[in-house]
Amino acid sequence: MKILTKLDKLIIVLILLLSILSYVVMALSIASNVPNSVVITVNGKLYANYDLAEIKSPEIIRINTEFGKNILKITSDGAEMLDADCKDKFDVKCGKITKIGQIIICVPNRVSVELKGTIKEEIDKVTY
Amino acid sequence: MKKKTNTRSIGIMALFISIGLVLQYIESRILITPLPGGKLGLTNIVSIINIFMFGGRNALLISVFRSFWGSLLTGGVMTMAYSVTGAFFSSISMWFIKKILYPKVSIIGISIIGAATHNVSQLIVAVIFYSSVYVMSYLPILLVLSLVSGFITGSATHIFAKRALKEDIRI
The missing domain is CATH 2.60.320.10 (N-utilization substance G protein NusG, insert domain)
Structure with a gap:
């Protein structure tokens, strides 16, 4: 019995990609509060x-x-x-x-x- | 099962509200997660089953009522804002995904979509509350968490659907 359909896997991959993308965006936009x-x-x-x-x-x-x-x-x-x-x-x-x-x-x-x-x-x- | 609202289905819906309430209460008491806001989303099981049994509109009503009363049980006004928004948007998204793509998308896929929408909408509420975009830095972790919790609750729903509802809910 197949548990996941093709579209399920697509959804999982898309959400993973979205999370990596958002991580990259956050890492670039938020600088840390270190003194200079x-x-x-x-x-x-x-x-x-x-x-x-x-x-x-x-x-x-x-x-x-x-x-x-x-x-x-x-x-x-x-x-x-x-x-x-x-x-x-x-x-x-x-x-x-x-x-x-x-x-x-x-x-x-x-x-x-x-x-x-x-x-x-x-x-x-x-x-x- | 009929999707028409009659006395019997009203009774069953009330039953599902109370099942959801109990699940929400148990979840808030027992599950300890390393992250604030990271929950398993046991009530998602009830929401998906309701979408299949009573149709999207009734399921939406049930989940919004359930989260309203549930947040009175488990938290306060803030919890209510998060919980009701999350329940509302995740129900709507699961309803539409089910309507458009159901035989192609399994229950697990619907559940993952619901968990992700739940988390993202709560995060947007947090951004509005704290009036700070920096809360969004939580988004990557929450999305991965929603994959895990969506998979777990989706599998649980599948098992329930196979055993309890003798319907053509395919996976």
């Missing part, structure tokens, strides 16, 4: 600006200013404060930041490190 630059400011003024696309291997940056010393590590996907000479070290405890808009702030040393990029529309959660 790290902006370091000290005392509200721009200190340095790094393009993440140019950073291949992790880079250590020493921020030495009149307010204090900070050691920042920049990788191709984010930034992390390794050490600071401030008292509480909240910036070190902050850990690594990898998303657009995340920010590390060291208040005693007046240093802020922010990830910048263009945010595409993102859905938090879908419920049914």
Whole structure:
């Protein structure tokens, strides 16, 4: 007994093709929300600006200013404060930041490190 | 079986609404799928059988009523919007496919078409609700899922049709 007719197989192939096609279209049209630059400011003024696309291997940056010393590590996907000479070290405890808009702030040393990029529309959660 | 609406067929239709309700409830309680919205679509079995037994118009009515009451049982207003739209469009598409291509397309083919239309129409509702085209990125997965679930429910319908209805429902 034949279970599937010719037209059935055609329908299955068509739906598979449609799904592959839509996948390709989606993959091309939706870019991911990765940050593209790290902006370091000290005392509200721009200190340095790094393009993440140019950073291949992790880079250590020493921020030495009149307010204090900070050691920042920049990788191709984010930034992390390794050490600071401030008292509480909240910036070190902050850990690594990898998303657009995340920010590390060291208040005693007046240093802020922010990830910048263009945010595409993102859905938090879908419920049914 | 007669497609004319008489007291007997009204009774059987009511019976099918309640069978569909139970299936929908069981499905929402038992089946755990890795993806939100990915369901087996057990109620699709009832919809296809209804199309063959009572004709498309009655089957459409049955499935819309069933999903209306079923979403009151299993979810809320959002579920109702998804469920009723899905049931409506999948019934219409299966009705037309059956009308135009039935002997050439088997029950499994009709079932796959129904599952795919169900998923796509629900996705369009989601796009309208979230006013975001990015929900559409779910489409490829849902289409493949509808192939699987359509095949399973189509086979189940075939087995049911062969055993319960002594009619010329060919595969």
